[in-house]
Amino acid sequence: MHTSSRTLTCSGLVVAALAMSACSSGTAEAEPASDRSSTAASSATASSASPSASDGTNRRQEVASLTPRVVLTYDGGLMTVDAGSGEVVGTTEHEGFLRLNNAGDGRHVLVSDSDVFRLFDTGLIDQTHGDHSHYYEQAPALTDTALDAPEAAHVVVHEGKTALFADGGGDIQILDSTALSDGVVEADEVEKHATEAAHHGVAVPLSDGNLLLTQGTEEARDTVQVVTPEGEVVAETTDCPGVHGEAAAAPTEQGDVISLGCENGPVVYRDGAFHKVAVPEYYQRSGNQFGSHDSPIVLADYKTDPDAEQERPTRIGLIDTRTDTIRTVDLGSAYWFRSLARGPEDEALVLTYDGQLNILDAGTGEVLHEVDVVQAWEEPEEWQQPGPAVKVAGDRAYVTDAAAQKLHVVDIAAGTVVDSFDLPEIPNEIAVVDGSPESPSGDEGHDHGDHDHKDDDH
Numbered sequence: 001m002h003t004s005s006r007t008l009t010c011s012g013l014v015v016a017a018l019a020m021s022a023c024s025s026g027t028a029e030a031e032p033a034s035d036r037s038s039t040a041a042s043s044a045t046a047s048s049a050s051p052s053a054s055d056g057t058n059r060r061q062e063v064a065s066l067t068p069r070v071v072l073t074y075d076g077g078l079m080t081v082d083a084g085s086g087e088v089v090g091t092t093e094h095e096g097f098l099r100l101n102n103a104g105d106g107r108h109v110l111v112s113d114s115d116v117f118r119l120f121d122t123g124l125i126d127q128t129h130g131d132h133s134h135y136y137e138q139a140p141a142l143t144d145t146a147l148d149a150p151e152a153a154h155v156v157v158h159e160g161k162t163a164l165f166a167d168g169g170g171d172i173q174i175l176d177s178t179a180l181s182d183g184v185v186e187a188d189e190v191e192k193h194a195t196e197a198a199h200h201g202v203a204v205p206l207s208d209g210n211l212l213l214t215q216g217t218e219e220a221r222d223t224v225q226v227v228t229p230e231g232e233v234v235a236e237t238t239d240c241p242g243v244h245g246e247a248a249a250a251p252t253e254q255g256d257v258i259s260l261g262c263e264n265g266p267v268v269y270r271d272g273a274f275h276k277v278a279v280p281e282y283y284q285r286s287g288n289q290f291g292s293h294d295s296p297i298v299l300a301d302y303k304t305d306p307d308a309e310q311e312r313p314t315r316i317g318l319i320d321t322r323t324d325t326i327r328t329v330d331l332g333s334a335y336w337f338r339s340l341a342r343g344p345e346d347e348a349l350v351l352t353y354d355g356q357l358n359i360l361d362a363g364t365g366e367v368l369h370e371v372d373v374v375q376a377w378e379e380p381e382e383w384q385q386p387g388p389a390v391k392v393a394g395d396r397a398y399v400t401d402a403a404a405q406k407l408h409v410v411d412i413a414a415g416t417v418v419d420s421f422d423l424p425e426i427p428n429e430i431a432v433v434d435g436s437p438e439s440p441s442g443d444e445g446h447d448h449g450d451h452d453h454k455d456d457d458h
Contacts, residue, residue, distance in 0.1 A: 060125060060138035066435040068393045069122045069140065070407060071109050072400065073098045074425035078111070080122060080140040081407060083398065083432070086421030089123070090140040097384050100431040101155035102438045104162040104177030109431045111142070112152040117164055119145040121183055126435040135435065143183045147173060147190070154202045157439045158248055159256070161205035170195035172203045172213065177437060202246050206256045210234065212269060214243050214260075224260055224267065224274065237274035240267045247291030247298045249321040257321045259298040261286040266300065268321045275324045286317050286326075288337045293439070295346035296322045297362040301337065312379065316340075316350055318362055329365045331358055336379040338389035341397060343412045349397055351390050353378055357399060359415055369415025373408050374401045386428040393432040400427040 068083040077093040099112035100120075107125060111118040121143050125136040150168025157163075157177060164173040172193040179189040193211060195201060199221050201214035206226070215223040221243050226235040245261035254271040265279035266286050286300035302317040312334035318327045333352035341349040347368070348360040355376050359369040373388075380387050386402035396418075397410040405426055409419040 058123075058138050058141060060123075060136040063135050063137050066124050066126060066135050066137070068396070068432055068434040069124055070391075070398055071100060071120065071122060071140070071431045071433070072407070072423070072425075072427040073100060073429040074427060076425070078120065078142070079423070079425060081421065081423070083393070083396070083409065086407065086419065088424060092120075092140070092142045094142065098429060100429040102157060102431055102433060103155070103180045104157035104160075104438050105181045106433055106436045106438060108180050108183070109433065110155050110162075110164070112155075115148065115150050115152060115166075115168065116146040117149050117152045117155070119143045119147075119180060119183060119185070122433050124433055124435040145183060145185055147185065149173070150198075153200065156202060156204050156246070158204050159207045159439060160437070163203045163205050163211075165201055165203050167200045168198055170198045170201065172211070174203070174205050174211070177439070200244070202244075204246060204248070204256075204258055206258075207251070208255055212246075212256075212258055216243070222262075224269070226269065226272075235269065235273055237267055237276075239264070239274075239276055242285065242287075244285075244287040245289045245300070247289035247300075248293065249291045249298050249319075250294055250296045257296070259289055259291065259300075259319050259321055261289055261300065263306070266298075266317075266319055266326065268319070268324055270321060277319060277324045277326050279326060286319070288340055289319075290340050290342045290348075292342050292346045292362075295342075295362060296320060297346070297348075299340055299342060299348040299350075299362060300326075301335070301340065302326075302328055310379065310381070312336075312353075314352075316348070318348065318365055327365055329360065329367075331367075334379070336387065337383070338387060341390045341392045343392055343397070344395050345413070347412060349390055349392065349412070351388055351399060357390065357397065357410055359412060371410055371415050371417060373399050373410060373417060375403060377403060384428075386426050389427075389430045391430050391432045393434045398430065398432050400430050402426050402428070 070081040070083050072079050079088050080090045082089050101110045103110045109120040111120050121141050123138040123140040127134045149166035153167040154165040162177045174191040175189050195215050197217045199216035204212040210226050212226050222241045223238045225233050227233050240262035242263035247259050249257040251257055258269040260267050263285050265284050266277040268275045281304045283306040285303040288301045290299040298319040300317040302315045303311045303313050305311045314334050315328045315330045331352050333354040335350050335352045339351040346362050348362040350358045355374045357371040357373045360367050389400045391398050397412055399408040405423050407421045411418050
């Protein structure tokens with residue numbers, strides 16, 4: 001590790017089906033949009049180390065404090081790792097390609113599994129009683145709770161709400177993040193909306209009760225709206241071609257601030273209106289964005305080649321949501337959609353092809369640390385294949401190392417690797433929970449990969 005600095009350049013409602021479905025053998029097949037009301041079911045066999053949450057055998061144990069747990073997917077299932085010891089505390093067999101998102105309550109993870117969002121219990125329990133808490137641990141398990149969602153896609157946690165978006169129908173489901181805490185979701189706990197047509201989109205529940213959502217079709221999308229609970233459009237922009245990627249920044253006195261990626265520069269929702277961020281390129285895509293409730297700066301990727309099959313940028317963007325401007329920093333080495341994260345002091349984290357975790361001051365763009373974490377690597381041709389990934393919980397960054405089959409732990413403030421753990425399987429997707437809600441009163445950013453056919457394709 002060493003420190004250095006780098007040069008800077010300046011809607012009608014559609015009811016989505018809700019299923020409390022027990023898992024069966026077989027993997028859910030993608031259904032046509034016209035038949036998307038049926039319940040999807042797929043295999044989910046819990047190992048002896050992590051019994052089903054509904055079988056009554058999963059005993060909890062009180063502990064003095066909670067140690068973060070890291071959930072990783074691999075070819076054939078999920079494994080849960082104790083972030084302190086590196087011990088695999090449970091494995092769950094499950095076929096198919098699985099994607100992970102924190103559910104928002106600090107305990108559960110939502111698993112995107114074809115046409116359902118499945119609820120995974122990490123086994124970390126924080127029970128608050130007035131002015132104090134009791135902490136418990138139990139074996140992790142895939143619960144029997146599943147939310148139907150044709151082409152289950154994006155999960156956004158913001159202001160104590162969790163929003164689920166289904167690309168196959170344009171359906172949106174919103175619930176209080178705390179509703180997930182008991183592992184069971186009742187039908188009356190889910191607020192259901194829909195966009196005008198199926199598309200690869202996203203929704204963000206705002207603190208004033210309104211909903212920010214994208215509109216589009218499978219062929220094109222360029223519209224972002226803010227709608228009231230009654231469906232009235234109160235803000236709109238149509239100047240966001242290829243809209244993809246969102247993140248919340250520090251709010252203003254007037255409310256939420258949300259940045260979104262477009263193919264002609266980002267757009268920022270602030271003070272009840274949309275504001276375009278000027279960029280020098282005619283094509284500029286920031287489809288992966290990471291924000292912080294305490295910072296006006298949003299970290300984003302920075303792509304400028306509309307013809308690239310797999311663009312490998314070396315610059316990142318730092319979007320100032322106060323001034324609708326973007327600063328670029330050239331890191332000298334490429335990265336991919338799983339490389340980006342935010343630190344506890346609003347640092348910007350980027351894992352580059354040279355194997356270094358770059359830790360930047362998001363406000364100035366200065367590189368504070370370059371931490372040698374993994375061996376030099378390149379993005380796989382298929383985005384679903386394993387590659388390095390970064391997630392943050394507390395003051396630690398957790399970096400998967402698919403090539404070496406390891407999990408590395410980095411002290412963000414110090415810029416040092418403090419642990420490296422061997423894994424029994426090759427890791428792919430990653431989520432980290434520590435018992436604390438991810439966004440009780442503010443968004444810590446939502447990450448997801450680039451889904452456009454020009455680049456990362458998911």
